[in-house]
Structure formats: structure tokens, C-alpha cells
Amino acid sequence: MEEKAKVQFRQSIVVRFAGDSGDGMQLAGTIFSNVSAGLGDQISTFPDYPAEVRAPQGSLNGVSGFQVHMGHGVHTPGDECDVLVAMNPAALKQNAKYLRKGGAAIVDIGTFNLGGLDKALFTTDDPYTEINLRGQVVEVPMTSLVKAALEDTGMDFKAQMKCRNMFALGLVCWLFNIPMESPIKFINNKFASKPAIAQANEKVIRGGYDYGHNIHASVSTYRIETEEQRPGIYTDVNGNKATAWGLIMASEKSGRPLFLGSYPITPATDILHELAKRRDLGVKAVQMEDEIGGICAAVGASFAGNLAVTSTSGPGLSLKSEALGLAVMAELPLVLIDVQRGGPSTGLPTKTEQTDLQQALYGRSGECPLVVLAALSPTDCFNMAFEAARIAIEHMTPVVLLTDAFIANGSSAWRIPEEDEYPEIKPNYVPDSLKAVWKPYMRDARGVRYWAIPGTPGLEHLVGGLEKDYNSGIISNDPINHAHMVETRHRKVENVAQDIPELQLRGDRDADTIIVGWGGTYGHILDAVRAVRSQGKKLAMTQFRYINPLPKNTADVLNRFKTVIVAELNDGQFASYLQSKMPALNICHINKVQGQPFMVQEIVNEINKVMEDE
Amino acid sequence: MDEKNIQQQGEQQQFVQRDYKNDQTVRWCPGCGNHAILNVLHKSMAELGIPPHMTAVISGIGCSSRLPYYMSTYAFHTIHGRGGAVASGFKTANPEMTVWQVSGDGDCLAIGGNHFIHEVRRNMDLNLLLLNNKIYGLTKGQYSPTSARGFVSKSSPYGTVEDPFIPAELVFGARGTFFARSIDMELKISQECMVAAVKHTGCSVVEILQNCMIFNDGIHKHIADRAFRADRTIHLVHGEKMVYGKDNDKGLVQDGFGLKAVTIGQDGYTLDDVLVHDAHCRDYFLHQQLAMMDGTDLPVALGVIRDVEAPSYETCVAQQVEEAKAKHGFSCLRDVILTGDTWEVK
Numbered sequence: 001m002e003e004k005a006k007v008q009f010r011q012s013i014v015v016r017f018a019g020d021s022g023d024g025m026q027l028a029g030t031i032f033s034n035v036s037a038g039l040g041d042q043i044s045t046f047p048d049y050p051a052e053v054r055a056p057q058g059s060l061n062g063v064s065g066f067q068v069h070m071g072h073g074v075h076t077p078g079d080e081c082d083v084l085v086a087m088n089p090a091a092l093k094q095n096a097k098y099l100r101k102g103g104a105a106i107v108d109i110g111t112f113n114l115g116g117l118d119k120a121l122f123t124t125d126d127p128y129t130e131i132n133l134r135g136q137v138v139e140v141p142m143t144s145l146v147k148a149a150l151e152d153t154g155m156d157f158k159a160q161m162k163c164r165n166m167f168a169l170g171l172v173c174w175l176f177n178i179p180m181e182s183p184i185k186f187i188n189n190k191f192a193s194k195p196a197i198a199q200a201n202e203k204v205i206r207g208g209y210d211y212g213h214n215i216h217a218s219v220s221t222y223r224i225e226t227e228e229q230r231p232g233i234y235t236d237v238n239g240n241k242a243t244a245w246g247l248i249m250a251s252e253k254s255g256r257p258l259f260l261g262s263y264p265i266t267p268a269t270d271i272l273h274e275l276a277k278r279r280d281l282g283v284k285a286v287q288m289e290d291e292i293g294g295i296c297a298a299v300g301a302s303f304a305g306n307l308a309v310t311s312t313s314g315p316g317l318s319l320k321s322e323a324l325g326l327a328v329m330a331e332l333p334l335v336l337i338d339v340q341r342g343g344p345s346t347g348l349p350t351k352t353e354q355t356d357l358q359q360a361l362y363g364r365s366g367e368c369p370l371v372v373l374a375a376l377s378p379t380d381c382f383n384m385a386f387e388a389a390r391i392a393i394e395h396m397t398p399v400v401l402l403t404d405a406f407i408a409n410g411s412s413a414w415r416i417p418e419e420d421e422y423p424e425i426k427p428n429y430v431p432d433s434l435k436a437v438w439k440p441y442m443r444d445a446r447g448v449r450y451w452a453i454p455g456t457p458g459l460e461h462l463v464g465g466l467e468k469d470y471n472s473g474i475i476s477n478d479p480i481n482h483a484h485m486v487e488t489r490h491r492k493v494e495n496v497a498q499d500i501p502e503l504q505l506r507g508d509r510d511a512d513t514i515i516v517g518w519g520g521t522y523g524h525i526l527d528a529v530r531a532v533r534s535q536g537k538k539l540a541m542t543q544f545r546y547i548n549p550l551p552k553n554t555a556d557v558l559n560r561f562k563t564v565i566v567a568e569l570n571d572g573q574f575a576s577y578l579q580s581k582m583p584a585l586n587i588c589h590i591n592k593v594q595g596q597p598f599m600v601q602e603i604v605n606e607i608n609k610v611m612e613d614e
Numbered sequence: 615m616d617e618k619n620i621q622q623q624g625e626q627q628q629f630v631q632r633d634y635k636n637d638q639t640v641r642w643c644p645g646c647g648n649h650a651i652l653n654v655l656h657k658s659m660a661e662l663g664i665p666p667h668m669t670a671v672i673s674g675i676g677c678s679s680r681l682p683y684y685m686s687t688y689a690f691h692t693i694h695g696r697g698g699a700v701a702s703g704f705k706t707a708n709p710e711m712t713v714w715q716v717s718g719d720g721d722c723l724a725i726g727g728n729h730f731i732h733e734v735r736r737n738m739d740l741n742l743l744l745l746n747n748k749i750y751g752l753t754k755g756q757y758s759p760t761s762a763r764g765f766v767s768k769s770s771p772y773g774t775v776e777d778p779f780i781p782a783e784l785v786f787g788a789r790g791t792f793f794a795r796s797i798d799m800e801l802k803i804s805q806e807c808m809v810a811a812v813k814h815t816g817c818s819v820v821e822i823l824q825n826c827m828i829f830n831d832g833i834h835k836h837i838a839d840r841a842f843r844a845d846r847t848i849h850l851v852h853g854e855k856m857v858y859g860k861d862n863d864k865g866l867v868q869d870g871f872g873l874k875a876v877t878i879g880q881d882g883y884t885l886d887d888v889l890v891h892d893a894h895c896r897d898y899f900l901h902q903q904l905a906m907m908d909g910t911d912l913p914v915a916l917g918v919i920r921d922v923e924a925p926s927y928e929t930c931v932a933q934q935v936e937e938a939k940a941k942h943g944f945s946c947l948r949d950v951i952l953t954g955d956t957w958e959v960k
Contacts, residue, residue, distance in 0.1 A: 038957045186955075235956045248947045259707045261699075280938035281950060284706055284931055288699060289732040296696040296729070297703030300672070303690050304708035326693050415959075416951050454688040454704075454711055457667040462682055464691030465675075474638070475683070 012071025019087030029066025110143025170208025246385025351595030647798030695726030
């Protein structure tokens with residue numbers, strides 16, 4: 001493609017595909033990100049899809065988007081896109097705000113007729129002006145070009161139009177200098193059982209690519225420079241899949257079979273899907289009759305000696321509260337994955353938030369401590385799912401792992417770890433030396449109960465939700481014993497701090513201000529810190545993955561800063577948690593509760609404001 | 615669990631009743647029907663000979679759900695209504711164990727109703743003792759989902775205005791494969807039902823009509839009283855004639871689409887007219903009619919009413935695991951990931 005005009009060299013670029021939810025935008029985006037990852041780019045993706053399965057065609061509610069950030073130095077899917085592909089007027093209207101100034105919007109002009117404009121509630125015949133479009137518009141007659149390309153296939157119009165996504169993809173591939181071989185391979189794999197469809201899609205993607213070639217003079221094109229990556233074998237993984245895989249790794253490393261009790265709920269269901277497939281690795285994933293059944297089955301499986309997991313989102317966590325309390329009381333290992341979404345109640349099922357933190361920390365009856373963790377990114381879901389399982393098994397406690405819709409659905413390139421990169425997990429079995437005198441609630445020096453696996457002769461025992469006598473494990477209503485047991489369970493969870501990494505400080509150690517985040521906001525905060533420091537200002541950063549207990553150096557790290565800015569996608573839940581633990585901290589807040597991830601620029605602006613006030 | 619496994623486990627060592635009970639003081643009220651049920655459970659376990667370490671007893675909340683405290687097996691006293699879901703996860707995770715679930719009419723049919731119908735539908739290989747005293751005992755006397763319409767209790771001072779569940783109907787509605795019924799005082803029949811429940815592969819529901827001395831004394835008296843129990847109940851045995859009565863002179867015969875109680879030798883009825891019980895019949899039409907008999911015109915049916923073979927859930931899961939492992943031959947997670955789209959960075 002040596003004849004390409006106006007080639008720009010960029011570190012990274014962002015492409016957003018937007019169309020009707022039936023237009024195949026998620027597929028086009030996924031193929032594009034996989035193909036770019038295969039060429040050695042770092043990638044980060046963000047599917048932004050509607051809650052409705054199929055809203056009326058062409059309507060604003062039915063718009064589905066998929067954003068891909070590729071290149072190097074990629075930590076987020078990007079605030080704004082360089083190229084927006086809009087398959088209809090509604091998609092353009094809903095997504096124009098994401099187009100960078102000077103970026104390009106590629107629209108299927110074939111859909112910009114009166115009917116299409118009406119459905120998208122445009123009131124004038126100049127849609128671009130009406131929505132104040134900031135970039136260049138490339139009008140492509142995709143509808144008619146696709147129709148022409150497929151004329152001799154005998155497909156009806158509706159079937160032909162289903163291939164439009166591939167035309168858009170072909171055009172975008174041309175823009176970014178991506179050879180056609182790998183997307184075509186992908187299409188042929190995807191439609192292996194339907195050769196006619198595969199052929200039609202191949203024809204259309206080539207048509208898009210060639211069309212781009214023919215109109216080269218009118219679009220600024222980009223070339224991405226790639227960065228050295230750590231050698232190894234890579235794959236593209238989203239957070240939910242990484243979570244499922246991390247759990248499987250933990251099962252392999254602990255020798256305990258993996259059991260999932262679950263119930264479908266957006267945006268967590270893909271964990272169930274992935275683990276259901278893994279019967280080929282011995283995983284037992286069970287779809288129960290409701291959320292409560294999901295966690296209760298997991299509690300039963302844990303008692304039976306499995307690495308037991310339940311997966312859910314916020315409303316499901318509410319339903320699971322009582323059974324979580326049972327697992328705390330019975331002191332059984334259990335992993336609960338909460339893929340957070342917009343709430344309260346049904347809220348915004350497909351959108352992201354960090355609003356379940358305090359529910360995870362406190363949402364149970366009684367004094368009911370458990371371990372709470374959070375994953376930073378799609379690939380970190382693997383690490384933290386492994387960690388959740390490790391801590392649950394080695395410390396005989398339920399662990400809640402908080403991810404969110406953003407990292408669960410977003411994907412990144414991930415180096416597949418070697419078997420020996422993760423440590424062995426050592427279940428706290430009853431030692432042989434104790435078998436003769438063992439009682440069910442007997443503890444080791446860390447205050448951790450032993451795990452007696454049913455089926456073992458001589459270790460028959462009872463656990464349950466009633467308070468137990470500290471020594472005998474028999475039910476007890478004794479007031480002093482109860483207080484002692486409350487304290488024992490609390491100390492057991494606090495002791496986990498001895499077994500987790502210390503908090504890492506990034507940026508300027510001698511700064512007055514630190515920005516603090518937790519979980520899935522990591523990439524956005526990291527980029528914001530870079531941007532602020534590039535202005536010559538001093539700023540430190542830390543991102544929490546271990547929330548309860550906090551890493552043991554937390555107070556040492558945070559107390560040295562005059563100002564602690566806590567940025568989170570809620571109204572200040574982590575900030576008030578930190579404040580309760582460290583009352584002396586001077587905390588400022590950056591909060592966003594819109595069902596959307598942060599934008600880097602928003603964080604930068606807020607940090608600058610705080611720093612100016614100082 | 616099938617007969618072969620029971621025998622294999624039993625042959626290794628003989629067990630007696632006391633091997634299944636512990637030294638805890640039993641804290642049910644004196645005269646509570648649960649004492650007899652607990653005793654029969656220990657006896658049934660000894661008869662089956664499955665070792666205590668291969669047995670788990672799982673319960674929810676309620677008087678009946680205290681039963682696991684008196685077992686020397688593996689045991690789990692869970693939360694209200696959820697015993698079925700916990701037991702389902704337990705059995706799926708560890709199919710080698712023989713799993714008992716103990717529940718009451720409130721625990722099983724009100725708060726736990728959803729788990730109950732689904733464990734029955736899935737045919738989880740669980741042995742479910744449903745102790746039905748038609749009252750909430752532990753919370754001191756509220757009506758339950760099995761209380762008759764009009765029943766006066768602390769929470770229904772003007773009488774209830776709702777119809778009760780008949781547990782057997784729910785079992786059949788959920789396409790259950792096993793249903794048996796006994797009375798707390800009928801020790802032999804209870805033992806027969808419990809042993810048959812374990813021998814049946816799948817979800818075995820054993821309803822035991824149980825008397826609560828304190829809050830609902832005599833609720834089953836109209837059938838359970840020794841004075842007329844023989845005439846108002848029938849002990850069904852697979853392959854045997856449906857005869858009953860203190861003189862064994864009564865029988866059940868087909869009457870149109872329904873059943874009729876007759877006296878053998880009267881009105882032209884002979885023993886040949888009396889039906890033979892077939893617990894293994896897949897169609898549950900007649901099982902349901904038998905289970906619905908209420909002791910007024912027709913005797914309440916006791917014993918194993920339905921016992922039909924069908925694949926159990928946890929066995930099918932284990933089988934899928936074996937088949938999927940054999941088909942793909944993956945040794946670890948990495949093998950699976952490497953079959954997807956990957957690229958190498960050198």
C-alpha cells in the first residue's frame with residue numbers, strides 16, 4: 001500500500017464500530033481487535049451494547065458499539081476514537097460525541113434517508129451540523145455496494161445487508177494497513193459450517209478493502225508503530241474468560257476439583273459459559289434455579305471438598321448475602337465473582353460501575369468479615385481469580401472478587417503463562433498428627449480452621465450456621481464464647497494481610513498528592529497520571545487490588561501525602577472505607593456514576609483542579 | 615445409589631445403629647415425633663451398611679433440620695430453605711457420598727419450595743426426609759404450607775384462607791421418580807421407605823407425617839391413632855395386593871377413572887378384583903391417585919408409592935466430564951488456551 005496518502009505515524013489508534021444491535025458490530029470489532037493483536041499490537045476493547053436484545057431497527061435505543069484501541073502504551077480502550085464507523089444515523093447520533101476532533105466518521109450513506117433520519121429523531125436534513133460533528137465525514141454507499149457485490153449470490157436483500165459489517169471491516173483494515181489474510185481466515189473459521197455465508201462475507205470484506213484503496217485520497221490514514229513485548233505465546237482475552245481461566249489454574253494448582261454454581265445474569269454470564277465448556281478439564285459448572293441456589297450449591301460443593309465458586313452481578317450479590325454469611329460461619333473456602341454493573345436494582349445491566357464495593361464489604365447480617373479483592377484489567381482478572389481461590393483455600397474463608405462490566409467485556413492481548421509461573425496452592429488439610437484429637441473448629445497458628453474432606457474415615461463432623469463453641473465446635477449460646485468467635489473470625493481475615501503483596505507506589509514519591517483508585521479504573525488513572533506528570537507536575541499513584549484486608553503498608557504509603565485523591569465509579573465508597581481506616585487522611589474525591597468508564601481527560605481535569613486549589 | 619455400590623461399601627465392614635449416632639443429648643421436646651424418626655434413620659443406615667464417612671446429612675432450618683446434630687456422619691446444618699441447593703452442590707461435587715437431606719413442611723415447601731421442585735426435577739440422587747407436621751414449630755406455632763384451609767394458628771387467628779400443598783402432588787408435578795410416605799410411629803414402614811430411598815437412584819422423597827406435641831398435637835390423629843390406623847391407612851408394597859384393614863379384609867379396586875375401597879367378600883368383590891401395586895410404572899396417574907387418598911373414604915397410602923428408574927443428575931454430569939475429557943484429551947488449561955487464536959512474540 002505504498003501509494004497511501006497522508007500517512008500519520010501514531011503510537012496507537014482508536015476505532016469505534018457502531019450500528020444497529022443486529023448489524024454485527026461486536027463481531028466486526030472482535031475480528032478487528034484479534035487481527036491487530038495477532039500483528040503484535042497491544043489492544044484494549046470496550047463493547048458498549050444496549051440492554052435490549054433487539055430494539056426497533058434504526059432506533060437510538062438499539063445502537064450497539066465496539067471500541068478497539070490498538071498500538072502500544074495501550075491501557076484503556078481510549079476516551080475518543082480516531083475513526084468512527086456508523087452504520088446508520090442513530091449510530092452516528094449516539095456516538096458522535098466519542099469522535100476525536102479531526103477524526104474521521106465513516107457512514108453508510110445508504111441509510112441516511114428520511115426514514116433513517118426520522119428513526120434517529122433528527123429534525124433537519126443536515127444531520128452532521130445538527131449534532132455538531134467534529135471530524136471529517138466519509139460517506140460510503142455501503143448498502144448499495146454490498147448489494148452489488150452479492151447480486152449474483154441469490155441472497156435476499158435482508159441476508160445481503162447482514163454482510164455490511166464486513167464491508168466496514170474491510171474498509172477499516174485498509175485504513176490501518178492490515179492485510180486481508182487473517183480476517184478472511186477468521187471469517188472462514190467462524191462460518192465453517194456455512195460455506196455460502198463465508199464466501200459472501202469474504203467477497204464483501206474484500207469489497208470494503210478495495211473501496212478504501214480507491215478513495216485513498218480523501219482519508220488521513222495511520223500507521224501504528226509497535227513496541228517490543230515479552231516473548232511468549234499470546235492470545236486475546238476478555239475479563240470474564242480470564243476470570244474463568246484463573247479459577248481453572250487455581251484448581252490445577254490446588255488439586256481441588258473446580259465447581260461453579262451459578263445463574264445467568266448480565267454481565268457475568270460469560271464466566272458460566274466458559275466454565276460450562278470446560279467439562280473437558282473436569283470442571284463441573286451447574287446452572288441452578290436461582291442466584292441463591294447458585295451460591296448454596298457452591299457452599300455444598302465446598303463442604304464436599306471442591307474449589308467452589310459462584311458468579312454474579314450486583315442484584316445477584318444481594319440475593320447471595322445470607323449464604324455468604326453461612327460460608328463465613330462454616331468457615332468454608334468460597335469464591336464469589338461479582339461483575340459489577342450499574343445499579344441499584346436492575347439499574348443499567350450492560351453498563352459498568354463500581355457501586356457494589358460496600359455491599360461486598362458489609363452487606364450481610366451480623367459481624368461477617370470476608371476477603372474482598374478487585375481486578376485491574378481484563379488480563380488481571382486471571383491473576384485475581386487465581387488469588388481469590390488461593391486465599392479462599394489457604395485461609396478457609398469466602399472471598400469476593402469484584403470485577404466490572406468494563407473489564408469483563410473488554411479484552412487485551414495476554415501472554416499465556418507457563419505452568420510454573422503460578423504457585424502451588426496448599427489446602428489446609430487436617431494434619432495426620434492432629435487426626436486423633438481434631439475438632440471441626442480447631443485452628444492452626446494463623447487462626448485458620450482445617451479442611452476435612454467428606455469421605456475421609458475418622459473426620460466425620462458437622463458444620464453449620466449456628467454459633468459454635470471455640471474448643472469443641474458444638475453449638476453454643478455462651479455470650480463470652482460468641483464474642484471470642486466474632487473476634488477470631490475477624491482476626492482470621494485480618495491475618496490475610498500477611499499473605500498478600502504490599503501496595504505499590506508509582507509516579508513521584510516526593511509529590512504532595514497521590515491519586516488512588518481500585519480495580520478496573522487502573523488504565524484510565526494510569527494514563528491520567530502520565531498526562532499530568534507530562535505537564536511537569538508531581539503526582540503519585542496507587543491502585544488497590546486487595547481491599548479487605550488492605551495491604552499492610554497502606555497507612556505508611558498514604559500518610560506521607562498531603563492530599564489523597566480517590567477516583568472511583570461510585571459516590572465515594574472506597575474513599576469512605578479508607579477514611580474509616582485512616583481518619584487522618586485528607587481525601588478528595590473524583591466520582592462518576594454514569595454507567596460509563598472514566599475518560600482519561602476527565603481525571604486529568606479533576607486532578608488539575610485539586611492541585612490548583614492546594 | 616445402586617444396590618451393587620451399597621453392597622460393596624457394606625461388605626468391607628459391618629455397621630450397627632450406634633455407629634451413626636453421636637453422644638449429643640437430643641433436644642427435641644419430649645414426645646416429639648422426631649425422636650422415632652431419628653432412631654429409624656440410624657437403623658436404616660445400619661441396615662444399608664454404608665460407612666458413616668461416606669454419608670452426609672444436610673438440613674435447612676426448623677425443628678426437623680436439627681437432626682444432623684445427632685449424627686456421627688458428615689453433616690451440615692445450613693440456612694432456611696436452602697438444604698436442597700446445598701445438598702445438590704454437595705452431591706454433584708462428590709457423587710460417591712450417600713446424601714440425606716432433612717427438611718420440614720415450612721423449610722421444604724415454603725421458603726425452600728423452588729429448590730425442592732428443582733432438585734426433584736433434576737433427579738439429584740438425594741434422600742429427602744420431609745417431616746410434615748403442618749406447623750411451624752421452631753418459631754412457635756404459625757400455619758405452614760401444608761396446613762388445611764381454615765386452620766387457626768398464631769399467624770392465622772381467623773383461620774387460613776389458602777389451600778395447602780399436598781407434597782406428593784408437587785413431587786409428581788416436578789416429574790419425581792420416587793415418593794414414599796410413613797407416619798412417625800410406623801417404625802417398620804419408615805425404615806422400609808428410607809432403605810428404599812437410598813436404593814433408588816435419583817431424588818427420593820420420603821414424607822413422614824410427624825406429630826408436634828406442643829403446637830399441633832394430634833394433627834394426624836384421624837389416621838394415626840392406633841384405634842383405627844389399620845382401617846384408615848394402607849401399606850403399599852410393590853407387587854402385592856392393595857389390601858388393608860385390621861382384619862386385612864379391605865382392598866382397593868379400580869372404579870372408572872378412580873379408586874374405590876371395598877370389603878373383600880362383600881358386594882361381589884373377591885381378592886382377584888383388588889389392585890396389585892406397581893411402584894415401577896412410569897406413568898404416575900395411579901401413583902397420584904394413591905398418594906392423594908386422605909383417610910376419609912379411602913385410606914392414606916403409606917410405603918413406597920412410586921419408585922421409577924431414571925438417570926440421576928450428578929451421574930450424568932460425571933459422565934459428560936469423562937466423555938469430554940476422553941474426546942479432547944487436554945491435560946491442562948494451557949492445552950485448551952493454545953487451541954484458540956494465538957500468536958507468538960519472539
